[in-house]
Amino acid sequence: MVGVSPALVSMVLNGKAEQYRIGEEVARRVEETAKEMHYVPNVYAKTLRSGKTQLVGLIVTDISNPFYSAIARIVEDRASELNYTVLISSTDENLKNTERLVDVLLNKGVEGLILVPCDGSIKLIQRLYDSHFPTVLLDRYFPDIDLSSSCLDNYRATELATEHLLGQGYKNIALIAYNTEMHHILDRISGYEDTMKNAGLSAYVHVRKVNILNPRPGIREALEELIHRKHVDAIMFLTNMLATNGLYCLNEMNVKIPEDVAVVGFNGNDAFNLFYSPITYIRQPIEQIAKGSIDILIKRIKKSNYKSKLFLEPELVIQQSSQRIS
Template sequence: MKKNQSKISIKDIAQELGLSITTISFIINKKAKNRISDEVIQKVEAYIEKVGYKPNSAAQSLRTGKTKTIVFMVEDISDPFFSSVAKEMEKLAFDSGYKIIFCSTDNKKSRAIELISMFKDRQVDAYIITPPEDFQDEIEQLVSENQIVMLFDRFYRDADYNYVVLNNYGSTKRAVEYLKNQGFKNIAYVGLKTELSTLTDRFDGYKEAVREANRENLSLLISFDDVKSEVGNKQFEEFLELHPEIDAILFATNNLAITGLKILKKKNIQIPEDIGVITFDDRDLFELHAPAITVMSQPITSLAKEVISGTLKLLKRKHSIQDKIQIVLDGELIVRKSS
């Protein structure tokens, strides 16, 4: 029967086996190779297994300077896109001996600053951050402090940071070109009023695609805080009334699409007979919607793999000067009945 592991110390193990505390410490911390015989290592490991000893994580952190924790800070961890990536990341990180702390900023700078301050006190090993608006100075501060920082979903064009993002510009152009090839002539874009790279790249991709096709720019940008409000609903309704010629809409986010679909249903606008629809980011409800909604889907598994593997590489090489990890992945157009 295993003893109560909370009462077992390295000193107890050393006394029981007649070995030095240093020897036990080397074996527990995987530093015994070429220092201690295989026979002694096996003896200690067998005893540790027998008594159920678990190293004190706080003490290990003091010895190694690592907490084996990574922060994943995003806009909203409950959003299906971020939660799906988080689920994939968690397993990959765990298999490498790391645990992930998940948190949301609600796209608020003050909240993100407060969270980072707390995580600095906890001495986390790395930060994977989807930065809120106007947050570049805070990212620069983290980097200047030699913190491991990986940007996810958003990046800064004028700064050389590590990042893993979607090819938002190219993916949006492909979505618009697909609608054009399906015979839609007046293609609208509904996005967010923001300077975040994800959304500005999508808007730029739309503008370039309609320009190349000699089509009119029919765009509506809604403030982040108005997306799920009556203000946002009214803006979308007025946009449709102002442009009755619209025969297709590309929504820049899944939340915008949900709002838009409700308004289209309310106004008895038929999909795709009256208006074709494509949105970014797949969700179960888009597949179950009648008709099913065409989406530009982000490669969840690949994004999670790249962001975790990249962060682990940064942790291994720590402060050495090497090329930045900068990954851009393409989206996948999943065609359904709405277009």
């Protein structure tokens, strides 16, 4: 319709007019005609030619968790800046779901994966590593598998929080965690335990583990024991969801914070700030973790031997819930 060859039209519509020295007037006519005809590029054909889909997968445990929804938003925005689209899925901490979603995304043609692994997924992660498929672990990692990752320095996080509580004069400090073998949780437990032992308080180390899928009953049971029988004066919750459920239980038990017990949570949320005694919490550098994961992945896609492991510094946000009442 514009009196030029199909090859020339293709060059213009693929943004290569200047590269092939096509005149501005010809390029303008081609673009105007394409617009009038509501031309839509055949992305599938382009993908077959290039072998590139510009798709990456992001698999988290639960997109409704404020931490992961914030991560997903940042990853999406950063990927868009890099001309990639993100396909997002949730596993509900279920291994079969994780395996299925990995297969689905691979069949969709994603060029790489950002993955929050669930408990028991080490064989899946090992397979991804052995296949050399571009993969970045987010928030959680396996020390024995040499995959790229973007995570918090989890040991330092609880070390920092425990040091703060000790500095406030608390000694009988308990910790509530998930019952899991995931290393990010084990590192958080170790940071707390080592700091207590280094302070000569091994006798006051109390670790209670609860079910990851239905934590509230276990939290309530643990709190009843820790407060009424162990007489702890401070409690640390190792995740945002544990802290939110823990505050609910403490409220039900009419436990005053920090008068009866000090509290430290993980990952701030609105509930922490709106609570009658604003909650001290360990802040993860969410933007750095999220951007780090997608930046590492894209570099790995473009360069097969690229590898990077980020362990980012936590920050303790001190509020009323951990302040000693004199």
